[in-house]
Amino acid sequence: MQIYDDKHIKNVVFVGAHDSGKTTLSETMLYEAGLINRRGTVESKNTVSDFHEVEQERGDTVFATPLHTEWRNYKINIIDTPGLDDFIGEIISSIKVADTIVTVLNAQYGVEIGTELIWNYVDKFSKPTLFVINQIDHLNAHFEESFKSISSLVGKNAVKIQYPITIDGEQCIVDVLKMKVYKFKPTGGKPEKLAIPEDQKELATKLHNELVEKAAENDDELLELFFEKGTLNEDEMRKGIKAGMLNQELFPVFCVSALNDMGTGRLMGFIDNVAPSATDLKSESTVSGKELTLKKDAPTSLFVFKTLNEPNLGQITYFKVKSGEIKINDKLINATNGASETINQLFIMDGKKRAAVSKLTVGDIGATLKLKYTKTNDTLHEEGKPISINPIKYPEPRLRKSIVAENKKDDEKLSEALKKIHNQDPTVTINYAKESKQLILGCQGELHLAIVNWLLENEYGIKAKYGKPKISYRETIQRSSTANYKHKKQSGGAGQFAQVHLKIEPWEEGMPEPEGFNIRGKEEVELPWGGKLLFYNCIVGGVIDSRYLPAIMKGILEVMESGPLTNSYIRDVRVMVYDGKMHSVDSNDISFKIAAAHAFKEAFLNANPKLLEPTQELTVKVPEEMIGSVMTDLQSRRSIILGIESKGNYQVLKCITPAAELFGYSTSLRSLTQGRATFNSKFSAYQPVPSNVQQQLVKQ
Known part of the structure; x- marks a missing residue:
């Protein structure tokens, strides 16, 4: 396999709501590049990305899956992520190592609830982002409405690179960067390139000029050229678009039909030529506050963004080379625990397929097998040259339940299995409550819990029972x-x-x-x-x-x-x-x-003894029109409202709520808001219990 240098490696992560078509888009990109000779489908359960048994059973992406494609002398590493925020750990760990975020929308619905929830996390990373409106050939597709919803999400910085039209009943895409029309056969594939029709020239020229102005705004030299010439050529526009993406001042919008292979080649070409690479991004600070040197000849460091336990293989460790190069038989030190690890094998992963390589350079994404002391969020560095990458801060659990093995003989086995699941997914938390003598499992929601249960039953052979955690009073x-x-x-x-x-x-x-x-x-x-x-x-x-x-x-x-x-x-x-x-x-x-x-x-x-109860600082992000019912519910849970502030079309409500009242809140909030609200919580303090509640608890 060809080894690419840092300038020719692009790392993108596909994010978006459930059923927006991320898995189908990644499959089509692999097919278009000739890396697979037959496209699988989610329905047929044979895509490269959704290879895990639980994903095929559910018909949903559950785990983030690294893939790669090669397009016109560039290597594009793609990470296909779940579309549900129950699996937010998989999403944010993938965003951490991506250089460009590709947000995929379904043209029937535009920005959906799932898009909004995931965008809350995307926005925090401040990384270059482009939007892809998928399924443009669907009978119920609404491109303009979808674009308006993007503008509502990111403001006036959303800019059309493309828009769809039909010519003689066939699907076409107008590209206002190249000022060409791509006309597709019903089966998709390589398009016919046409001049822009007369009835589209005025609109295409208007959008082209808007794109030129946006590109010029992000680079002083280009701005001077623009004032001098009144326009920019294609190469100059590319430079300005990249600068705008790096500044989060420009969000390019593309359109495709991933299912019917329309527009994916052009999207890959844009990723190659315009989307930033790792070395284009701002230098990253390490834990010690030093600047990380993103160069091939710098000391080697790897950031582990994902681990996966495969029954027949053991642990697969996925990493990004943050600096230097990694070669087979290199010895590295784990910055978290000081343990030494030897890289005996190196792979490029495409789902469950592994392609062996001899080395990987800065900016690339790869995998290795059977590391003994390394888990998700760890940094591995060259011996004697310590580097520790800032770890991912995962959200606190939104759902907690006590867990025990149905068969007491499996208690120890259960603890070991949960530890492995946590190492694979840090948003799954395990704590032993000494006071209540309960093992407490923390997850992001009911779907997340269902996957943990599936793993316990199917991969570890353990049946578990779940219950309400006892509250640790003082x-x-x-x-x-x-x-x-x-x-x-x-x-x-x-x-x-x-x-x-x-x-x-x-x-x-x-x-x-x-x-x-x-x-x-x-x-x-x-x-x-x-x-x-x-x-x-x-x-x-x-x-x-x-x-x-x-x-x-x-x-x-x-x-x-x-x-x-x-x-x-x-x-x-x-x-x-x-x-x-x-x-x-x-x-x-x-x-x-x-x-x-x-x-x-x-x-x-x-x-005069007093009982104290643990309280949580709760932050709820809810659509404006639903704030009343959410507040009423919180007040019924003995919450103290600290304040409300507006953020776009949302209200962000902060309150202090007793932990005893939060059992089942994740499900309740989802029901109250049709899944449109999200929340996070963290421990606040121990506060006095009301007298009537104390009497009940003492009596119990």
Whole structure:
């Protein structure tokens, strides 16, 4: 296989709503370039891209699939992504390594709900983007409406490169960059090139002039040429269009029929000649803040954007060469864990097909097999020349459920399988809740959960049960309280004796030291579950020997691990041990630990104990006309609305919501808004539970 240099490698990612035709477009591009001799279809379950069994069962793209095509001395790496934001991890990891984003629309619908949801993430990456309006030959195609919807999404910077017409009943595409018409046979393929018809000349010239002006605006030299000549030639326009794409000031719009192979060759030609390559993009900063050198002779670094576990192969690791070159048998260091990995094999991947290569250069995308210590989001670098690429920040789960194996014998097997799934897809999260003794699975939605379940059953042979996660509450106090406890036990021989007097108070950051005590020592304990314990030694006159103080604190901490209200962790308390008694023979550590535990528990129950619940900071992006019903639903979930701001045709609502009220919210929001709203959440703080809710929880 030919090895291409960085100037002749283009990396594009296909994004767009479900059924926009991304998989069909990628299949047609491979066919048009002669890399496959027969086009598969999604319906026939034989496309290069959707090769996984679960994708063929569902008829949907679930995993991002790297492919490649070669067109006129350029290599185009294509990543075909899912069209549902439940699989957003696959989409954003692909965008991370792409140089140009190709947003595919169905000409029947234009910008759909799915397009809008995915665009929320596309917009954050600020990468060159072009739009492809697909299915232009469909009876219900609406090109102009589709273009207007693009303009609503990106503003006046959307510019037509092409628009469709029919001549003598045959599908044609007017190209206003080349000022030609491409006329296609019903079977598609190579078009006939024609002059622009008289009835289209005025419109085509108007659009051409708009494109010239847009191209000139993005380069000072071109702007001068434009003022001087009044126009630009095709090469000058290409230069200006590329500059506009790099600045996100110009979004070219193309039209194709991927199913009938119309316009795909021209699209590939534009990607070759105009779309930016990796070395055209702004230099990327590493974790250390240094600028990454995108050159062939720079130290080697690879960014792992995807891993896939194949039953017969093991782990396939997909990467982009971010700098330098990679060759077979090269040894690299994992920047995350310091482990050494040897690249024994190098491949160009087209779905499940692998083509071996001897090396890959900066900007290229490839794969290797059976790395031991590397997972998605890791950087591999040359030994002695550390480089760590900024990792992808994946969204927090929107759906959480407890998970257990149906057969208890599979518990360990389940944990191992979930770990592998997480390494493959970091948007699947696994946490063991120590308090509730539950394994908590986090996903992006019900469809995402269904795929995880499919993988568990079909690839790992595990049947699982799912449930509602128990909420991890915290307990604290609202006022001060004192207590004392005498522990005395005689059992023949040495007995047990200890008496402890203590005072407890609520603690908060910045409060003054306790008054009325002779403080001889202070220990500040950062609790593993959050919050603090402040432990004061206020003993005077040696009534308790200092050697027993660690045992007293241990007794207090043991109670704090299982609070008296709901067996939840206790936090944010300060304890002053100020008096007590000991016995020269019968006192020991265990005695003082028991006495301290009883005294602390009694004081806690008399200090107006309060239950705290975890709350989430929720951000909901919802169409303007649906904001009322969404707010009503959130208020019914005990949410505190922090504010609302407008963003285009959407309202962005921020609120604080108890975690206990968010179970099922993903499904509820989708139902309320017909799937048009999206949300994300992150932990906010522990807040007091309302009295009526606390009574119910304590009773339970």
